[in-house]
Amino acid sequence: MGLQSHIARPYHHDVETPYESTGRAGQKSRTRLALVAAARALLDAGLTPKVEEAAAHAGISRSTAYRYFPNQRSLLLAAHPSISPETLLPTDPSTDPRVRLDAVITEFTSYNVAWEPQLRTSLRLSLEPAAERTALRQGRAIGWIAEALTPLRDTHPGIDIHRLAVAIRSATGIETLIWLTDVAGYTREQAADTVRANAHALLDAAIRGGST
Numbered sequence: 001m002g003l004q005s006h007i008a009r010p011y012h013h014d015v016e017t018p019y020e021s022t023g024r025a026g027q028k029s030r031t032r033l034a035l036v037a038a039a040r041a042l043l044d045a046g047l048t049p050k051v052e053e054a055a056a057h058a059g060i061s062r063s064t065a066y067r068y069f070p071n072q073r074s075l076l077l078a079a080h081p082s083i084s085p086e087t088l089l090p091t092d093p094s095t096d097p098r099v100r101l102d103a104v105i106t107e108f109t110s111y112n113v114a115w116e117p118q119l120r121t122s123l124r125l126s127l128e129p130a131a132e133r134t135a136l137r138q139g140r141a142i143g144w145i146a147e148a149l150t151p152l153r154d155t156h157p158g159i160d161i162h163r164l165a166v167a168i169r170s171a172t173g174i175e176t177l178i179w180l181t182d183v184a185g186y187t188r189e190q191a192a193d194t195v196r197a198n199a200h201a202l203l204d205a206a207i208r209g210g211s212t
Contacts, residue, residue, distance in 0.1 A: 032068050032078075034058040039079040043117040051075050073125060080122045088144045097155075098203060100148040105172055105199045108141055109192045112174045119174040141169050149203070156207060164206050171198035 038058035042049040049057070050072050055065035069075040088107040093100055112119060146165040153161065170176075172195040180191035 028068075031060060031064065035060060035065055035068055035075065036078050039075050040118060043076075043079060043121060046117070048072075048121060049075070076121050076125060080118050086140075087147055089148065095151050097149050097151045098200065100151070101145070101168070101199055101203055102196060104144050104148040105168075105196050106192075108144065108172065109177070109195055112177050113188050113192065116174070116177070120178065123174060123178070141173065142166055145169055145199075152207075159206050164202065168199045168202050171195065171202060 035054050035058050038054040039049050042053060042057055047053070051065050051069050052062045054069075054075060055062050058065075069078065088104045089100060090103055093103065142162070142165045145168050146161050149159075149161045149164060152159050152164075176195055176198070177188075177191050180186040180194055181188065184191075186194065
C-alpha cells in the first residue's frame, strides 16, 4: 500500500481551538477540513494562502475561518500532510538491508514529490526566526530508515544504525529534493534517482567501514 493512502488527518501539531471543542463537532470538523483542503489546493497552485484566501476558495466566510485558524501560520501548519504508517516496508520484506532501504527511500521520495508544495511551505516556516518545532522536524523518516537497516544489527553489529539513519535522512529529504531541482536543475525523476543513490552510497560506505 502506497504512502499516500495513509495521509488523511491534519498534522498533530495543529491543536483544536476552544471554538472547535464545543458543540456541533461534526459540522466544525467538516469546516476545518474544507479550509485545510482549500489551503492545500492553493499551495498546489504555487500560492501561499492567507486565511481569508483559503476561506474564499472554500466558500466559507472570513470571520468563520479565523475562528479555526487565527493566522496564516496556523493554517499552513495544518495544511502540512500527516503521515500515519508505522512502516514503509512492504509486506513480508526482504532481509537484505539494501533491498529494504531501497523500498523505504522509494516510498519516502514519492511522498516528498507528491506533497512538495506543502513541504516547501513547512520548510520555510521552520526557518523563520523563533519558529516553532514544525511538522518537518518531527517526521518519522529516521525511524522508517532505521527499520530498513535493522538486519545490520546481526550482520554488522559495529554500525550505529540510528546515526546511519540520520545520515541517510539528511541526504534524501525534502531539503535535498529542493536543492536538486531548484539549484542543480534536475527533473523530479533525476532527483529521485539521486537520493536513492545517496542512500545506497551511505549504506555501502558504512558496511565497508564496519561502523559509523
